[in-house]
Amino acid sequence: MDASEVAACWEANAETWTRHARAGYDLYRDALNTPAFMANLPSVTGFVGLDIGCGEGANTRQIAKAGAAMTGIDIAPTFIRHAQEAEAAAPLGITYRLADGMELPFADASFDFTTAFMSLMDMPHQDRVLAEAARVLKPDGFLQFSILHPCFATPSRRVLRDEHKTVLGIEVRDYFRATDGEIETWRFGAAPEHEKAKVEPFKVPRFHRTLSEWVNLIIAAGFAVEHMHEPQIDAETAAREPYLADTRVAPLFLHMRVRKPASSG
Ligand SMILES: C[S@@+](CC[C@H](N)C(=O)[O-])C[C@H]1O[C@@H](n2cnc3c(N)ncnc32)[C@H](O)[C@@H]1O
Secondary structure: OOHHHHHHHHHHHHHHHHHHHHOOOOHHHHHHHHHHHHHOOOOOOOOEEEEEOOOOOHHHHHHHHOOOEEEEEEOOHHHHHHHHHHHHHOOOOOEEEEOEOOEOOOOOOOEEEEEEEOOHHHOOOHHHHHHHHHHHEEEEEEEEEEEEOOOOOOOEEEEEEOOOOOEEEEEEEOOOOOOOOEEEEEOOOOOOHHHHHHOOOEEEEEOOOOHHHHHHHHHHOOOEEEEEEOOOOOHHHHHHOHHHHHHHOOOOEEEEEEEOOOOOO
16 A cells, blocks of 8 residues: 555544544543653653654644644644644644655754654554654654554454453464555544444554564664553553453553664764
């Protein structure tokens, strides 16, 4: 699948995605993924940052609130419009631009750090987006990203539950099957059934890579791995929101922080 087809899928997803995410239906993001990401983000006060694949901007806003001067880019015009409208309504000094993460419209060494929340596995050429992130970073700058966990969120993952909805295990298949834009169709699981029934499901093109492929891509882009994290929900939240309890059995997300060398020599 080429980049323009991927962009068309995200543009088609963007309206419902924004409305449902802002209604609180992206529960994995709000209750687990973003809080864990922010907890592991180094201090960014006074830093200049770029958020790659920013969507409607919720996470970009969190980083701006942590004190960074942020730019967010996304491939889908509707996401950028919603992000810009949110910025106009409650300014945080964020600039949003329509752009492809695999071809960033910024000069070399423009940013102190870059982030990518759940977007890199959605791009056809991860080597290019990692090389671009490295290019626009200043020496010693970092990229922190979250992706679907390469080992436990393969192209075929099924949560096994008993009749009480208790998670018994995770069935994982197809780990070694690289996908080239295979479409996954789903809605936010925490959305009420009547809301789900009103909308078309998201169509999400996936570009699955194994863990060793990811690590080798990161090394090839010139980064050094600095920190990794596999967030899991705490027992109390899992009891309150059984929907999230699968992350106590095996992680759904992988977080990495990687750093560009301070000098090339
Ligand atoms: C799973 S969503 C995550 C959105 C946002 N970061 C969040 O965490 O709420 C993936 C995002 O990546 C964007 N995306 C996909 N391919 C892209 C590309 N080549 N360049 C920039 N953004 C891209 C999509 O439009 C979408 O907004």
